[in-house]
Amino acid sequence: MPEPLPASKRSDADEGRAARYAALETAAPTLDESALRRQTRRSVLTGGAASLVALLGWRWLQTGPDDNNIPVTLRRGHEFNEALWRRLSGRTAPTFDRSRSSMLRVNGRHGIGDEIDLVAWELTVLGPDGSEWGRHVLADITALPKVELTVEHKCVEGWSHVVTWGGARFSDFAALYADRLGSESTDYVALVTPDRGYYVGLDMASMLNPQSLLAYELEGEPLTQDHGAPLRLATPNKYGIKCIKRIGTIQFTNDRPTDYWYERGYDWYAQL
Amino acid sequence: MTTQTAPTTGGEAGTDHAAVARLKHRRVTRWTHWINFPLLMIMIWSGLRIYWADVRDPFGFGVGLIGWHWFDFFPDVINERLGLERRLARGMAFHFTFGWLFTINGIAYVLYTWRSGEWRHLLPDRHSPGDSITVVLHDLFIRRKPLPPQGRYNGAQRLTYTLIVVMGGLAVLTGLAIYKPTQANLLTTLFGGYETARTIHFTITIGFLVFFVLHLLQVARAGWPNFTSMVTGYERIKAPADAGQSRTGTPEAAGR
Structure with missing residues (x-):
């Protein structure tokens, strides 16, 4: 409402504005003394009840049951988001000029604590029932069409880094098993380090995205052990926690595989 | 925060049914x-x-x-x-x-x-930028110039309350841009890329915190009837009969 000003101090223009503002309020409902008291009482009671419900809900959320280390309601929230974004998935991340990329920091050694003999390394491929579908040496992967991708690698912690991966598309690798995959529906892929210390699960659609690579090079050089030699997963469409280093086993499966960081409270889907 | 009571019309001062409060926040x-x-x-x-x-x-x-x-x-x-x-x-x-x-x-x-x-009470009009300077200088005790006419909100309030809504929208959009930088890539690009969108997102958060502090201070200064109007919806336009010279309910307090 207008500030009280002595009429003598007001210009005609101000009077006009004051009148226009006041006109906006003429239709506003008014209350008499007893109606105001009733309205106040009702509002305070309703507001108090609503606050109490909110507070109890908050407490329940904080102290209620967990699902893989976060409150079960928030786990459902992650799953709601997954269902929503799956409908929109299939896009590819922007790529950058090679000159913008530089060496990535080493951010985790889960599952790659000890150095391994790279020559003795083998990749095991399993089917949904756990039976062995095949074994590969690195030459099998480097024989596939090589792809170089300069993309922004993103960490759940918040940092990002433009980096260049070299490797084979997972879709090209999966094509080696086209016959078996054609006869069995497999919705997921589980990838595990040789020591089983780190493990990730991804949905098949994300794995078949053309930007999902079985990478053996970083910044044009063979992967170091710290970065997951000899073979790791690299995709700009998932957080770095899904880009498992030193893959030992790849299993095609129909059951949603568990996942190292999922068990520790993170979103299973982790899609960007 | 319940059903709005039907308006009581008419009734001049002196009768029991005189209007003492007017709807401010629906x-x-x-x-x-x-x-x-x-x-x-x-x-x-x-x-x-x-x-x-x-x-x-x-x-x-x-x-x-x-x-x-x-x-x-x-x-x-x-x-x-x-x-x-x-x-x-x-x-x-x-x-x-x-x-x-x-x-x-x-x-x-x-x-x-x-x-x-x-929105007619809320969006800035062409007077708001000028008004807001006068209001801010007045509220900081720097200049006691007569305040310009105002509606439900003064110029500074119109600008601030509109800005805070725009900031809310920007917070959601930059949030989406850094939450789904691939799936919502157009948005991420619009905000200058992942890192820039992140910086904007956090800057807006600082803005919310600054607003929150100022808002609390200003609400405290504006007084109790102004605060209760955000609970009951109604603001006194006439002091209680038994309150006599009570400062609460004066137009000065109600104006903020």
Whole structure:
């Protein structure tokens, strides 16, 4: 409402504005003394009840049951988001000029604590029932069409880094098993380090995205052990926690595989 | 915050049925205002857990923006006291679930304010920029110039309350841009890329905190009847009969 000003101090223009503002309020409902008291009482009671419900809900959320280390309601929230974004998935991340990329920091050694003999390394491929579908040496992967991708690698912690991966598309690798995959529906892929210390699960659609690579090079050089030699997963469409280093086993499966960081409270889907 | 009582019309001073209060904040405005308060607090609190997870760049705010390390957002001690460390998973879980509630509540407010015509009280008009300078100087006790005429809100309020809604929208959009930088890539590009969108997102958060402090101060200054109007919806336009010379309920207090 207008500030009280002595009429003598007001210009005609101000009077006009004051009148226009006041006109906006003429239709506003008014209350008499007893109606105001009733309205106040009702509002305070309703507001108090609503606050109490909110507070109890908050407490329940904080102290209620967990699902893989976060409150079960928030786990459902992650799953709601997954269902929503799956409908929109299939896009590819922007790529950058090679000159913008530089060496990535080493951010985790889960599952790659000890150095391994790279020559003795083998990749095991399993089917949904756990039976062995095949074994590969690195030459099998480097024989596939090589792809170089300069993309922004993103960490759940918040940092990002433009980096260049070299490797084979997972879709090209999966094509080696086209016959078996054609006869069995497999919705997921589980990838595990040789020591089983780190493990990730991804949905098949994300794995078949053309930007999902079985990478053996970083910044044009063979992967170091710290970065997951000899073979790791690299995709700009998932957080770095899904880009498992030193893959030992790849299993095609129909059951949603568990996942190292999922068990520790993170979103299973982790899609960007 | 209940059903609005039917207006009592007529009745001049002296009768029991005289109008003593007028509707200021409608029901939807009040509900969305009060729902927004805890939701925004949850978003900021869970957002800090995410912000703090990048320990290599704990005080990075502003660096990407202006090229200078401006200040330590929070000293480590406070960070530890608040239990912000190593709760990244929970921070993300809260942020990405409650973000929808924050968004829905905000959309409900904007739609209602638009459809109900309440925006006429809120959006800045051509006088607002000039008015706001006068009002701010007045409120800082720098210049006691007569205040310009105002409606429900003065020029500074119109600008601020509109800006805070725009900031809410920007917070949601930059949030989506850094939440789904591939799936919502157009948005990410629009905000200048992943890192820039992140900086904007955190800058808006600082803006919310600054607004929150100023808002509390100004509400405290404006007095009790102004505050209760956000609960009951109605603001006194006439002091209680038995209150005599009570300062509460004067137009001066009601104006803010």
